[in-house]
Amino acid sequence: MTDSKEARNKAYWAANLRLIMFCLCIWATVSYGFGMLLRPYLMGISIGGADLGFWFAQQGSIYTFVCLIFFYAWRMNRLDKKFGLEE
Secondary structure, eight states, rough: OOHHHHHHHHHHHHHHHHHHHHHHHHIIIIIIIIIISSSSHTTTEEEEEHHHHHHHHHHHHHHHHHHHHHHHHHHHHHHHHHHHOOO
């Protein structure tokens, strides 16, 4: 019984870490990649009077972060149900 519980806990933690890494990669790509590294390539595209790279640095990364919070909560609820840990 203990081995199956430990295996379930390890699988749950591994799935949680994959989800966290996925969210962090998206956030880093949007905030650092689009806002700084790719800004010279995004300068020709305008949103609200500012170039797209500047918009991602000032607004887009915040919007993406908020969306990632909701995505993470939704996926964790599904993960909790899958592993029988829901509230």
